[in-house]
Amino acid sequence: MRDDYLVKPVLKAMQVLDCICSSDQALSLQHVSVEVALPKTTVFRYLRTLVQSGLLSYDPERDVYGVGLKIITWGRSNARLRNLRDVCIPHMRALRERFGETVNLGVLDGAEIVYIEIAESQHALRMQAKIGGRDPAYTTAIGKAVLSQMPEDERLRHIPPKLRARTGRTLRSLAQLALELDRARTQGFAEDNGENEEGSICVGVPIVDPAGAPIAGMSISAPAARLDAARKAQFASMLRRVAGEISAGLDAPRPKMMTPIRRQA
Amino acid sequence: MRDDYLVKPVLKAMQVLDCICSSDQALSLQHVSVEVALPKTTVFRYLRTLVQSGLLSYDPERDVYGVGLKIITWGRSNARLRNLRDVCIPHMRALRERFGETVNLGVLDGAEIVYIEIAESQHALRMQAKIGGRDPAYTTAIGKAVLSQMPEDERLRHIPPKLRARTGRTLRSLAQLALELDRARTQGFAEDNGENEEGSICVGVPIVDPAGAPIAGMSISAPAARLDAARKAQFASMLRRVAGEISAGLDAPRPKMMTPIRRQA
DNA sequence: ATCTGCTATTTCGCTTTGCGAAACCCTAGG
DNA sequence: CCTAGGGTTTCGCAAAGCGAAATAGCAGAT
Numbered sequence: 001m002r003d004d005y006l007v008k009p010v011l012k013a014m015q016v017l018d019c020i021c022s023s024d025q026a027l028s029l030q031h032v033s034v035e036v037a038l039p040k041t042t043v044f045r046y047l048r049t050l051v052q053s054g055l056l057s058y059d060p061e062r063d064v065y066g067v068g069l070k071i072i073t074w075g076r077s078n079a080r081l082r083n084l085r086d087v088c089i090p091h092m093r094a095l096r097e098r099f100g101e102t103v104n105l106g107v108l109d110g111a112e113i114v115y116i117e118i119a120e121s122q123h124a125l126r127m128q129a130k131i132g133g134r135d136p137a138y139t140t141a142i143g144k145a146v147l148s149q150m151p152e153d154e155r156l157r158h159i160p161p162k163l164r165a166r167t168g169r170t171l172r173s174l175a176q177l178a179l180e181l182d183r184a185r186t187q188g189f190a191e192d193n194g195e196n197e198e199g200s201i202c203v204g205v206p207i208v209d210p211a212g213a214p215i216a217g218m219s220i221s222a223p224a225a226r227l228d229a230a231r232k233a234q235f236a237s238m239l240r241r242v243a244g245e246i247s248a249g250l251d252a253p254r255p256k257m258m259t260p261i262r263r264q265a
Numbered sequence: 266m267r268d269d270y271l272v273k274p275v276l277k278a279m280q281v282l283d284c285i286c287s288s289d290q291a292l293s294l295q296h297v298s299v300e301v302a303l304p305k306t307t308v309f310r311y312l313r314t315l316v317q318s319g320l321l322s323y324d325p326e327r328d329v330y331g332v333g334l335k336i337i338t339w340g341r342s343n344a345r346l347r348n349l350r351d352v353c354i355p356h357m358r359a360l361r362e363r364f365g366e367t368v369n370l371g372v373l374d375g376a377e378i379v380y381i382e383i384a385e386s387q388h389a390l391r392m393q394a395k396i397g398g399r400d401p402a403y404t405t406a407i408g409k410a411v412l413s414q415m416p417e418d419e420r421l422r423h424i425p426p427k428l429r430a431r432t433g434r435t436l437r438s439l440a441q442l443a444l445e446l447d448r449a450r451t452q453g454f455a456e457d458n459g460e461n462e463e464g465s466i467c468v469g470v471p472i473v474d475p476a477g478a479p480i481a482g483m484s485i486s487a488p489a490a491r492l493d494a495a496r497k498a499q500f501a502s503m504l505r506r507v508a509g510e511i512s513a514g515l516d517a518p519r520p521k522m523m524t525p526i527r528r529q530a
Numbered sequence: 531a532t533c534t535g536c537t538a539t540t541t542c543g544c545t546t547t548g549c550g551a552a553a554c555c556c557t558a559g560g
Numbered sequence: 561c562c563t564a565g566g567g568t569t570t571c572g573c574a575a576a577g578c579g580a581a582a583t584a585g586c587a588g589a590t
Contacts, residue, residue: 014318021339053279074286075340076397078332132341
């Protein structure tokens, strides 16, 4: 969606906002200014405006700007996702009770998947993704499950031009990935054998709308030490059943949502 | 923080953003335009720009705009709050295990408290606040606990001019509230006897920084039917102990953060 | 205490560019 | 085929966003 209707002050202010919200600490004017490569004065104005709007908070003692509380409120308010979450949570809890491992729910955003709900394992040793956290789609079971349900052309829009290795096992070529996705489609679930995080194995399935288009993915993740082939197969079959039930129940609302492709860094 | 440095396009775009993010469904251009009382053309430009920035999503089928995934990611990324959360979560879980009731963690934002973490009771009947949800400070145990630790003048900045009754029990006058807050300060914990939600009782304590300024509050909430005076006293004493431990552990970072007062609706 | 270097504010005039009324399109329903 | 009700595009004006540069404020060092 290229556009001549973009309002530049807003666009730039959103860069500033992104800069601060993506940081894990509050930032100074100076810092933000160099980070987004905009003049100090301009950034200063945006920061003030964003504080006024309640999107940023300002600590006068240290002269730094942080994420405002309004954003935390907003983060939970996306109705479609909340709906999806509400439907999935009971299933996810049941899966966690049954297998004792972490269950993840994620949606695709550009070339990344965003975790929108997590039912944590109670094991001391567990893979801990965070709600709102992101991983590349092509390195995760959820991502591959979702991609596997897409037509070729759309799929490509969600895969970055070059695949960067997260671990020694990460797939490096599009050809390999295509094979893997084909396999996932035919067998109905995708795997991640330590491709995203060393030692962490995931089994993921797609959740599809009535038209068959994928809208989310659900996975169970566990340390390699606790996950042999037999158990993995169990996970896969339970996940497939659950995802089927959820998909079947998703007829009333239209859960499709277009988000522009994320530009690569 | 009144300011001559406010950039109007940004300010207005943030109204638009707020309108959509505060709604529980995706909205059309028309709808947003009348809601924020800005010309159609202007809102149109802002919406496009915000979609481009990844803050909003656009559903071309229905021509409606919704919350973008980026915001969900941001919502969890406030480092200070995450830090606070990380410290509190184990304690909250322990309290839930021990008493079987819901444990809430909230911070003050203007005249409201925002729930930033919740350990849910497993009872079928439970009071369910949501992370990111808001309630007036003066009707909740957490809010009153936080207010009780403030000097008079600062306190007033976090109490709306007129107290609206949420239930039949809600305090209606500033005098009553002041008495209640005094009592809370002397006894070290605050109560909410169905003042926020009919039939729901809470006991809340403040979490303070090394200087004694309140930065958050923690509460246990339960249906009135499960909460007699003896149990309430138990809750209060455990909460006080836990809050004390947490407050003591909060010396290293500076958890104070100014957020502008929220204007009343 | 004074100086020094850094960063946050403020000023100021230019002209960029945001603005919104109105015209235009386009889909859905009659 | 026509009409209604959105969304999109055009266009010219002047509001107001812009950023260089000057100023103020605040450390830590001498």
